[in-house]
Amino acid sequence: MRVLFIGGTGTISAACVRAAIDAGHDVSVLNRGSGRRSLPGDVREIVADIRDEDATRAALEGMSFDVVADFLSFTPEHVATALRLVEGRSAQYIFISSASAYDKPPRRLPVTESTPLRNPFWKYSRDKIACEDVLVGAYRERGLPVTIVRPSHTYDHALLPTSGGWTDIARMRAGKPVVVHGDGTSLWTLTHSDDFAVAFTALLGAPESIGEAYTITGDHAPTWDQIYGWLADAAGVAEPRLVHVASETIAAFVPDLGPGLVGDKAHSMVFDNTKIRALAPAFRTTITFDEGARRILAHYDANPELQVVDPELDAAFDRMVAHADSAG
Numbered sequence: 001m002r003v004l005f006i007g008g009t010g011t012i013s014a015a016c017v018r019a020a021i022d023a024g025h026d027v028s029v030l031n032r033g034s035g036r037r038s039l040p041g042d043v044r045e046i047v048a049d050i051r052d053e054d055a056t057r058a059a060l061e062g063m064s065f066d067v068v069a070d071f072l073s074f075t076p077e078h079v080a081t082a083l084r085l086v087e088g089r090s091a092q093y094i095f096i097s098s099a100s101a102y103d104k105p106p107r108r109l110p111v112t113e114s115t116p117l118r119n120p121f122w123k124y125s126r127d128k129i130a131c132e133d134v135l136v137g138a139y140r141e142r143g144l145p146v147t148i149v150r151p152s153h154t155y156d157h158a159l160l161p162t163s164g165g166w167t168d169i170a171r172m173r174a175g176k177p178v179v180v181h182g183d184g185t186s187l188w189t190l191t192h193s194d195d196f197a198v199a200f201t202a203l204l205g206a207p208e209s210i211g212e213a214y215t216i217t218g219d220h221a222p223t224w225d226q227i228y229g230w231l232a233d234a235a236g237v238a239e240p241r242l243v244h245v246a247s248e249t250i251a252a253f254v255p256d257l258g259p260g261l262v263g264d265k266a267h268s269m270v271f272d273n274t275k276i277r278a279l280a281p282a283f284r285t286t287i288t289f290d291e292g293a294r295r296i297l298a299h300y301d302a303n304p305e306l307q308v309v310d311p312e313l314d315a316a317f318d319r320m321v322a323h324a325d326s327a328g
Helices: 011-022 053-059 076-086 123-142 166-173 193-203 224-234 247-253 255-265 274-279 289-302 311-327
Strands: 002-006 026-031 044-047 067-070 093-096 146-151 153-155 178-181 190-192 213-216 242-245
Touching (some): 011 026, 011 153, 011 193, 076 123, 093 123, 123 146, 146 193, 166 178, 166 224, 178 247, 190 193, 190 289, 193 274, 242 247, 242 311, 247 255, 247 311
Parallel strands (some): 002 026, 002 067, 026 044, 067 093, 093 146, 178 242
């Protein structure tokens, strides 16, 4: 099939591009040409900014595709632009939404595709819900061949999953306490991008997926204390000091962290992936985060320029630890 990726160099999309190539598809990637990850040699690169509608229309002149996979639409306006550009030139439009759109806090686990979409805490999630509303309306009104995908926390060797990123690792290695939200026991589903790509590739051109939404996550849901512990082990830190701080308190100290914490990571999130497994029976968790952590630390240690500590965040963590110690 002829597949166009809008994006193609992000954490999730880069793995999906590789998987689509391996599956024998004719793959094109549309982006600005300044992506974070390199593209396979077999990919056709179309350089254009999807936010520049005229330039993108010119770049796509005369092209048609079996599938368009949109990894770069985050608001209804973005979706409207994408549809003006690709509707009518593709037999399937795959929209990458987010599992953070599911009801927060969750009323029951595991989360399924029928769980209501509602997140009053995080605008990112509300925007994704609004995008889905536009697309479902277009499917009902004019038969838009849309498939909606909801990933949760998907990572690869270049993405640290904790709120502090490399600052957390640097603190561990310096013997400083590391802040963990909540009490560290909530369950968090982590899916490696290579595993995600197996399920995603099964959706390409699948007629039964039109008009449907799929949660794509693995079934690996460690606690946050386990996640930090595996990172510490991979970083060569035998006994990290983990200081537990309420998510709302972290949000008060660092407001930028608030929406993603209170609106997602603060809650145990476990998903039922029965629906996607029916379409992609080969999909399963092959990379658990103990191995994922080793790959991440190996990558960062091999690339010292990536080891960037955020001094403001580091100082905020010190204040949180002092606050937690004084609270007793």
